Amino acid sequence: MTVTDTATRTVRPPRAGRSNGQWKVDGPAPLNPTEEFKADDNGLNVRERIETVYARDGFDSIPDADLHGRFRWWGLYTQRRPGIDGGRTAQLEPHELEDRYFMLRVRTDGGALTPAALRVLGGISTDFARGTADITDRQNIQYHWIGIEDVPEIWRRLESVGLETTTACGDTPRGFLGSPVAGIAADEVIDPTPVIREIKRRWLGDPDLTNLPRKFKTAITGHPSLDVVHEINDVSLVGVVHPQLGPGYDLWVGGSLSTTPRLAERLGVFVTEEEAPDVWHGVVRIFRDYGYRRLRNKARLKFLLTDWGTERFREVLETEYLGHRLPDGPAPAAPTGRGDHVGVHRQKDGRYYVGGAPTVGRVGGPTLSGLADLVERVGADAVRLTAFQKLVVLGVPAERVDDLVEGLEPLGLTAPPSPFRRSTMACTGIEFCKLAIVDTKDTAAAVIADLERRLADLEPDLDRPIDLNLNGCPNSCARIQTADIGLKGQVITVDTDAGPAQVPGFQVHLGGGLAGVGRDEGGLGRTVRGLKVPATEVADYVERVVRRYAAERAPGESFAEWAFGADEEALQ
Structure with a gap:
């Protein structure tokens, strides 16, 4: 008997012993209920049903595999029903814990939020989310109290300003962490913006990458503060300068926390800006093809890296997915400071960026809308979110820095916050x-x-x-x-x-x-x-x-x- 690998279309003999659900080793047969619903229908396909059926017919019209599964591929989870104490969390089934409302994640991928985008985000909070909005430590905006009937209009508003919830959750490449000061910091090693944009252009929403063993987290920075917590992502590209090849990236893989924490490891390779998107694509496909799928609690890339080690991982990446060797490269230097970018900092163009601190990421509709007004009033450019539940106002004219800092205070976004x-x-x-x-x-x-x-x-x-x-x-x-x-x-x-x-x-x-x-x-x-x-x-x-x-x-x-x-x- 042979099995056909759906990812590579190659035919391989079955492996003796217990299957780990590795597509390139064991074949693609689903080994648990989650793998079954993913095999039945690509999670991206649920968007059409949300727009044409569920938003019209309501919460009760949603079948279980979509509600508790594929909705995540568009950033939607049911939220907790009020009044259930923590002692009952492990005792109740999901349908007993959940409300008829949703959490919704909006990905920003290290991108700059214009005043128009901030107003859209604030308006969604006010109109559909009972004023809620949080900045997460993944640079997302997260809403609560979202009704299914409002989701199509929310998507329409987000997409009008270049934002999306595509694969914000689920067994997919989730939102990317990018340096909040990309392209503007005076001490930047390399601007990661072109790499992030190219990866998104080529592969965001690609059906071939929407059935991964579990979540896949990405971080890319070129700033010497190392501001994207690269050690705890599945794949990270960290700006370095090669002594012969110039600026590029150091590649890290296999980081993740949860209940079995493991810090990422360097593969020891140097990645040029031009090749960075293909290298990212190679790592995510290794995870897709070789990642463990039988047990959900062993389905992150860190478990594969633990078993393989960095030498084998590098060899498979180079030989099976890139087709050539990568040059050896240097490690990043020790960070130059804290990567939250709080406070006032001079940009390379003579303007300033100013990092503000909400309280544990809580912002809300009035704050986001007020921030849009403030950015326009002082003549700043845009806002980026950080991996520390903070935000950074970009391109503040030198003569308006004090006005900006003063204007952040009534919004609850203090630029000189207390240490805690x-x-x-x-x-x-x-x-x-x-x-x-x-x-x-x-x-x-x-x-x-x-x-x-x-x-x-x-x-x-x-x-x-x-x-x-x-x-x-x-x-x-x-x-x-x-x-x-x-x-x-x-x-x-x-x-x-x-x-x-x-x-x-x-x-x-x-x-x-x-x-x-x-x-x-x-x-x-x-x-x-x-x-x-x-x-x-x-x-x-x-x-x-x-x-x-x-x-x-x-x-x-x-x-x-x-x-x-x-x-x-x-x-x-």
Whole structure:
């Protein structure tokens, strides 16, 4: 018996033993329900049904495979029904957890948002999303309370300003992280904009790339701050200068966090700007053809890289997908500063870019619309989003910088934020996410306000912000393992006067970091045995551990360095 490989149209003998669902090894036969619905119908095809059937006939007309599967290929997930506490998250079926409304993700791919685009984004929030809009740490705009009947009009408005939700979710190449200061920074190594645009032009929405084993995340930067968290993406292109070939990219593959975190590795190759799109295409096709599909929890590229190693991965990329060797290349230099781009910075053309910090990414319709007005009023060019739930206003005339900074404040987008407002991130949390166990956004906002008051006396003594990341479940959308202080939501047991009680709380990770976030290179944090903090005591804990760090650290010692060297008692 033989099997036909649908990706390459080659015929290969079956492999003895248990199949991992690798198309180029085991053949394309679906091995689980998710693979079955993907094989039955390409996820991109659901858009026509949304526009012609579901938007007309309503939520109850949507079959399960579309509602809980293919809708993701267009950035749509059902959101959590209000009133379900975190203790029931793992006990209920998806249909019991979900509401009749959707979360919707809009991808920006490191692109510049004009005032017209900002007004469209703000209008969608106001008209269809009950005023909600969040900047995610994937440079997306994320809405909630979206009704299925409004989706076609939302798409029409987005596409009128060059935005889309195409493959914003699902087993696809999701939104790309791109440097927020691409093309304008005075110290840029290479502008990644042409590469991102070419990849999108050639392959965004390509049916041949819309049935991957699982999600596939991309990051591309040419800025020396290393501002796209390249260590935790499936594929990253990082700007470097080759001693003979000039500016180009260093290639990293296999990064991802979630419940089994793994940092990406360099393949050691140099990629020219001209070849970068083809190299990206080769890596994503390796994932499509060789990625594990039998078990969903083993279906990310990091598991294939763990088994193959970098040498074999490079060999397969060069021989099977590119047809030639790539030159060896240098590693990126240590980052020159924090990659969130908060504050005022001079551009290479003499204008300025200004990074503003909302509170844990929350913006909303009035903020986005007000930002559009402000950008036009001061004569700036556009806005980009960052991988840290922040935004950057581009092309501000020198004489209007103060006006811009002043105008950001009433919008809740402060350019000189406090250290914890600058460095705190939070995922969606239990308010809308069906996987979450605890609240994150409101908890984080309250903690920031508390710490601004409690730790004001320490601010002059802290060399750099201390990153505080809150996640509502173990999946690490807010990158808890790579923060100075990472908090993983769970239900914990505490002693009360009435006896043991279960309350929302967090497991603590300490001392993680990524290049571009105050570290020269990435590293995963440590956990302290038994260290769990009730949600109501997060500010107490952070204040306690930060004051201990300030009192005990050696000169120039970072929080991460101190946390890894401290004994467990000091971290309680």
